[in-house]
Amino acid sequence: MSIEREDDMRKPLVAANWKMHHTQASASAYLRRLVELVPDDPPLELVIFPPATALHIAKAELAGTKIYFGAQNAHPDPKGAFTGEISILQVADLGARFLLCGHSERRLLFHEDDEFVAAKVRAAIKWGLVPILCVGEKLSDRQAGRTWSVVQQQLVASLTGIELKNPAQLVIAYEPVWAIGTGVPALPADVQDMARRIRGWLRQTLGDWAEEIRIQYGGSVTPENARDFLQLPDIDGALVGGASLDPETFWVIAQAGVR
Ligand code: PGA
DSSP states (O other), X not given: OOOOOOOOSSOOEEEEEOOXXXXXXXXXHHHHHHHHHSOSSOSSEEEEXXXXXXXXXXXXXXXXXXXXXXXXXXXXXXXXXXTTOOBHHHHHHTXXXXXXXXXXXXXXXXOOOHHHHHHHXXXXXXXXXXXXXXXXXXXXXXXXXXXXXXXXXXXXXXXXXXXXXXXXXXXXXXXXXGGTTSSOOOOHHHHHHHHHHHHHHHXXXXXXXXXXXXXXXXXXXXXXXXXXXXXXXXXXEEEESGGGSXXXXXXXXXXXXXX
């Protein structure tokens, strides 16, 4: 595809979603290697999402670097009787700068509904974290021609009435559910089409800031295909799962986002 980027106002953001992987020792070894690989002043934003059990390791290993970390999950209430949960205040206290909201694994496996996702987005902003709002259709939606209506409904449900102080306070990740962890990524042309529609919706809702809000692609991103997504005009980064579990591979992917 020969679509060239024109702008540079959205710094690419490439994120590693470790999901339920890495122990304390392997998290520490990963982050030390990543810090060796990445220049002191990286040409793009890098964010690591360790499991909650390694957030303190990320805090220690990434201190003094320009590599950020975030939480894969947090309860929107700052405290309360929620056995087993970790609160937005607690992850903010650990230094998390980002929060994944609405990831399809949380929606489908842990039954998080739109209302709860919306509460997380609001809580993240309130406590000074940047929510990465994941949206995306299931295969059955795509086959039924409902791709945009499903994504639009997720945007409406999570972002209506949202108040931002600046456009860096929100990131959207377009992640088709059928592409996550399957080795079958979406087609770049389809991803660009969805990202353009998402940006159009953001423009209607948030005005000119839509041009500055970053939209990532996620779903089976690898070193081989990263450039096809990361250089699309309306895509400003990637949310990487499986291929982010090794620091060298993750850094190769991230570099495909440099422009
Ligand atoms: P994947 O996961 O890269 O393994 O497909 C992406 C994600 O879940 O965000």
